[in-house]
Amino acid sequence: MSDDESGQLRTYEEINERIRSGKVVVVTAEEMLCIIERNGPEDAAEMVDVVTTGTFGAMCSSGAFLNIGHSDPPIRIQRATLNRVPVFCGLAAVDMFIGATELRPGPLGKHWEDAYGGGHVIEALVKGEDVDIHAEGEPTDCYPRSKVDGKVRLADVNQAYIYNPRNAYQNYAVATNSTGRTLHTYMGKLLPRFGNANFATAGHMSPLLKDPRLRTIGIGTRIFLGGGVGMVIGEGTQFNTKTQQNSKGLPITPSRTLAVTGDLRAMSPRFLQGVTMTGYGVSLAVGLGVPIPILDMDILASVATTDADISARIFDYGVGARSRPSLGEVTYEQLRSGSIEIDGKKVRTSPLTSLSRSREVAEQLKQWIATGQFLLSPPAHRLPDDREFKPMGVR
């Protein structure tokens, strides 16, 4: 371990060398908190090379590109469905994109138990199941065929990779409902008159809250994605650095995000699951983990944040406006306790992010690093530190 005048404790090269030689010390974000509490920050920084983070929850801006190969005679697909869920075909002849929130057409009414969409198709593919395909295209001289009907599975396709334009939100809102009726939202079921409050990040396990300025996370960073190895490919949509911070310097509203990709064929249905939010729509629950190298004491200070240090704003989802009024600020420690106080009333809380599955993500990533299967990659390009999330500019 080096400890030069700049305060650097170790480099990526040194860490990767230790991974190759089996000497790396890697722990999960939760284990690191225990080590810091027991041994103090200096000893912890000297002892630990890498801290693994993890999150598992619905991430709507997700989907997968597929290339299903050419039929004989070939077809230029212009419209297609997978398990009757429409896919985007405005690409080359047999390339398509299935979006996580695309719903199977048909009246749902009150029968939300029948809701099925892109997230469920992606889960079916990763499970190795047969998926019904229906494709159509106008015949051309080079693509004479007009229709394909049949079944396809992940093993049959040429390329299948997850491409998620926005994952791993750095913090999120706490949602509640002041109205007199139950609301069904993307933040779950919200009971009337502040009957409950839902929140949606993994708190002290959450990747972007453990490196809030993204010093170690940028384009080219290797990550855990859906049970396989993925990569950060850029700032996620709605990336925002101009948000308010709490006294610990952590954002208290939705801030930075990641665009990520990875090979679907190496992923697992345990960490990619179709989900339904009744009355709202369908989505894909994604497991995502990022390794944080302890390069210096500043990074150590970032990974030392606990649920008591991270806070989020409570918003009234009963207000149907872009800027909802804030009803206060609470810490993740309070949210995890099972209840918070809003206007003097005790309100029960529910997470929408599975902390148990987030822990599994961090644990799996730790095992990969400890056994030399996963090397760390420094960002090839840093993500912006001056980006504002603008409202809709349609005139």
Next chain:
Amino acid sequence: MPGKGRSLKKDLKKMLKGKAIKKGRKAGAVKPARKVIDHDRELCNDCGACVSLCPATVMWLDKRSNLVVEKQKCIGCGNCVDACPRRALSLD
């Protein structure tokens, strides 16, 4: 007539509390109509979205954040069923 309606209601209550019904319940011939929650562990991913919705506190997250469902305490309201993103909860 309102008077007659009230008396019919009383009669019906009396009948439902009657010995015949009690005997039938004891013998297993008359079963309570109430359904209770069924939790599919395979489908559940322990997110906890159901926890704050249960008026009987039938479900909670344990120390490892795994969902625990105490079926015996369920009052069958069904509040949690449509809130489960994985459709792991049903009334059975």
